[in-house]
Amino acid sequence: MNTGTLLEGNENMETVLVTGSSRGIGLELTRQFLDLDYEVIATYRGKPSSSLSQLAGEHQYLRLINLEVTHQDSILGLAKHLKGIKLDIIVNNAGISDPSDGDLDSLTAxxxxxxxxxxxxxPLMVSRALLDNLRLSSNPRIITISSQMGSLNHQGTGRYAYRSSKAAANKVMQVLAQDLDADKIIVCPIHPGWVQTDMGGTMADITVVQSATGIIDLIHHLTMEHSGRFFTWNGEEHQW
Structure with missing residues (x-):
C-alpha cells in the first residue's frame, strides 16, 4: 500500500474514495471529481495505470492507494491508513466480468x-471498514456500480456469474441502506449504462465520459429519500 501523508484540502472540500480507478469508469470518475474540486482517494490493484499516475502528477488533491478489494488485510490496511479522515462519498467501482463467456458450459465454480x-x-467489506470515516461527513454516501444485468426484470442468456453477482450486490446495498438509515448514510446501487470500456466493448451505447458525468450528477442530487433505491446513470429509477 502507498502510505504517504494525505493532503489536507479546504475544510469545505468533499472527499471521495473511488475503487478500481486505473481505467474505465473509475478513471473517468476520478478525473471528473478532481475537475469539480473534490479531494480524491483513488485505489488500484497491483500497479496504477499510466493514465492514473499521470493524473496524480497533475493534481494536488489526488491520492493513490494500492488496494486488493478481495483481501481483508488489504481492506483493514486501507481503513488504518485513513483513520480520522472524513469521507463524504465511497464509490465501489472495482468489478470484473465473467472470466470466460460465462455460458452454461464454460462457467466453473x-x-x-x-x-x-x-x-x-x-463493496460491503470496503464500505463497512470505512463507516467511521463516513460518519465524520455531514452528507455521507455509498455508491456501488452495479448493472441492469443484475435486475430480475432484465432478460438475457449466459453471463451467469456477472448477472448473479450484480443481482446479489443490489440486494446487499438495499439491506445496507436500511442498516445505515439511523446514521443518515445514503446507500444506492447505480447502473452505469452500457459503456464503451474494455468490459463494455466499442459497440456500447454511451461513452465513459457520459456515464461518469451522469453518475456524478446523480450523486449530487441524492437525499435520504433515495437511499436503498436502484438508479441508472441518467437519474432514472431502475426496477430491481
Missing part, C-alpha cells in the same frame, strides 16, 4: 466464486 468476491462481497 471457482470463476463464479471469484466474481462474487469482487462484485458482491468486496
Amino acid at each position: 471457482v470463476d463464479w466464486a471469484n466474481t462474487f468476491a469482487v462484485n458482491t462481497i468486496a
Whole structure:
C-alpha cells in the first residue's frame, strides 16, 4: 500500500474514495471529481495505470492507494491508513466480468466464486471498514456500480456469474441502506449504462465520459429519500 501523508484540502472540500480507478469508469470518475474540486482517494490493484499516475502528477488533491478489494488485510490496511479522515462519498467501482463467456458450459465454480468476491462481497467489506470515516461527513454516501444485468426484470442468456453477482450486490446495498438509515448514510446501487470500456466493448451505447458525468450528477442530487433505491446513470429509477 502507498502510505504517504494525505493532503489536507479546504475544510469545505468533499472527499471521495473511488475503487478500481486505473481505467474505465473509475478513471473517468476520478478525473471528473478532481475537475469539480473534490479531494480524491483513488485505489488500484497491483500497479496504477499510466493514465492514473499521470493524473496524480497533475493534481494536488489526488491520492493513490494500492488496494486488493478481495483481501481483508488489504481492506483493514486501507481503513488504518485513513483513520480520522472524513469521507463524504465511497464509490465501489472495482468489478470484473465473467472470466470466460460465462455460458452454461464454460462457467466453473471457482470463476463464479471469484466474481462474487469482487462484485458482491468486496463493496460491503470496503464500505463497512470505512463507516467511521463516513460518519465524520455531514452528507455521507455509498455508491456501488452495479448493472441492469443484475435486475430480475432484465432478460438475457449466459453471463451467469456477472448477472448473479450484480443481482446479489443490489440486494446487499438495499439491506445496507436500511442498516445505515439511523446514521443518515445514503446507500444506492447505480447502473452505469452500457459503456464503451474494455468490459463494455466499442459497440456500447454511451461513452465513459457520459456515464461518469451522469453518475456524478446523480450523486449530487441524492437525499435520504433515495437511499436503498436502484438508479441508472441518467437519474432514472431502475426496477430491481
